[in-house]
Every structure is written in C-alpha cells, then in structure tokens.
Amino acid sequence: MTQISGSTRIFGIIADPVAQVKTPQGINRIARERGVDSVMVPLHVASEGLAAAFAGLRTIKNFGGMIVTVPHKEAAVNLCDDVSARGRLVGAINAVRREPDGRLLGDIFDGIGFVTGLERNGVSLRGSRVYLAGAGGAAKAIAFALAEANVAAITIFNRSAEKAEALARRLREQRPDLITRVGSPDPAGHDLIVNGTSLGLKADDPLPFDTTRLTAEMTVAEIIMEPEVTPLLAAARQRGSRIHFGKPMLESQLDLMASFMGVTAPAAA
Numbered sequence: 001m002t003q004i005s006g007s008t009r010i011f012g013i014i015a016d017p018v019a020q021v022k023t024p025q026g027i028n029r030i031a032r033e034r035g036v037d038s039v040m041v042p043l044h045v046a047s048e049g050l051a052a053a054f055a056g057l058r059t060i061k062n063f064g065g066m067i068v069t070v071p072h073k074e075a076a077v078n079l080c081d082d083v084s085a086r087g088r089l090v091g092a093i094n095a096v097r098r099e100p101d102g103r104l105l106g107d108i109f110d111g112i113g114f115v116t117g118l119e120r121n122g123v124s125l126r127g128s129r130v131y132l133a134g135a136g137g138a139a140k141a142i143a144f145a146l147a148e149a150n151v152a153a154i155t156i157f158n159r160s161a162e163k164a165e166a167l168a169r170r171l172r173e174q175r176p177d178l179i180t181r182v183g184s185p186d187p188a189g190h191d192l193i194v195n196g197t198s199l200g201l202k203a204d205d206p207l208p209f210d211t212t213r214l215t216a217e218m219t220v221a222e223i224i225m226e227p228e229v230t231p232l233l234a235a236a237r238q239r240g241s242r243i244h245f246g247k248p249m250l251e252s253q254l255d256l257m258a259s260f261m262g263v264t265a266p267a268a269a
C-alpha cells in the first residue's frame, strides 16, 4: 500500500459483518496499479446505523465513495441522492460515489460483472436460453444484465414463487420480446444454468435445483465464490456440463466499480 498521508483519499466497504470481505485488497491493488493515492478501508455498520453513516460520509470531503454489500444493498438505494436506472430496476446498489458537493450516487455492477465474466470465458449469451435459480438481489441484477445481453429466454425458479413471478414481469416490461417463464426445479431445455441463490455458501445447504437433469450441452454458472467448487459445480462437472466459477463476477466488476467511485489518477479523472 502507498504510505497514507494527508492527501490520501478514503474509500470504504460498508457491510455487517465486514471482516470476511476481500474487495479492499482488489480495489487497493487497482489503485496501486493506477498510481492513485487512495485507500479502501472496511466500515462495519449495522442496519440501524446505516442512515447516520451515510449522512456522516456525505460530510467527509476526502471520502470518495464506497462499496455496499450484505445486508445494505437494498436499504442504500433510498439513502443515495441519485441512483442509476439499473440500480432502480434491481432495487439495489453495490457502489456509491461521493461527488465533491457531498451528493451520493449509487449504481450496481453485479449483473454487468457476471455477464462480462461469462463473456471473457467464451460463453456466448446472445440468443441463449437461460435457467436462473433465485429472485433475490443478486439474481435480479443478473437477470436484467442477461436481458440486456440479448439472451432469448429466461426461466426463473425461486423458493418463493411470487418473487419469481414479479421478476419475470419486470423483465418483460424491460424487454417485451424476451421469453420469460416461472420454472420448476428441473433445468432441462436450457443452455445456460445459473445459481443466483445463496445456496452453496454453507456446507449443509441443499442444492439449488435438480442436478440430475444437467447435460454435457449446458454451461452451469455460480455466483457463490467460496468454496470455489460448490456442491452444485461438483455435480455439474460429474454430469459433464461446462462450469463457470463465482469469482469472475467480482473480478470483472472491480475495475468498473473502481472507475465509478473515482479511484482514478488525477489526469484521467
């Protein structure tokens, strides 16, 4: 890390708990590579304190912005002065930029990070039929980004079916030509299968859908980063499916989030 001085700009990652996050290392590496005098630090803030934290951060003139993560991504939308169109669509943000006048602007990079990660791995999305498990924050961001990447169809399967139905409706509003369905645990008939739930994070979690229906023609993608090989990916591998790890989603969005928050050399700012 660069030596911290009086002119170092501060960035944060706001979460509860926060000790497990790996993003500061990534953003601080990018700052170093870009020759920027900045540091990202963890901000451990509980939900009750979120509004006060945002109000305080507005007043800190050398504060550039922050990454927002669990459990604050949805609550943060209403604490920003402005939110990007896709952030409003998803109803969540994961990055905030502080303008020189103290205004806080929110945006979300989960979906674009996921899509960019897949494309970098050679998975072509245009025209493909996608099965998406989950309808929470991450799944919604992914669904809208997939719709934007011109997939042909998205089937959503979620434990709470009404959330899957609501997401399918919003997707149709955004792209009337997109084929949207509410699915079952059976992913058959799709090209790309995505786990957008939090299942797989804990060792004793059930599988997010029926993996006995996976085939060698399918690509199975995770959003869970740790463990790298989730029980879902292990099962998919056994069925001969192509697998895509959870990590590229974060890696692909680090650069985008750093630029959005203003971790940029003065000449490029």
Ligand code: ATR
Pocket (backbone or CB within 6 Å): 133, 134, 135, 136, 137, 138, 139, 158, 159, 160, 163, 196, 197, 198, 199
């Ligand atoms: P995130 O921001 O990580 O997406 P979230 O918005 O809480 O977190 O969404 C979690 C997703 O995982 C949801 O789709 C959730 O299903 P519900 O909408 O029915 O809650 C899903 N999920 C979490 N635990 C689950 C479980 N035990 N079984 C099935 N689905 C589960």
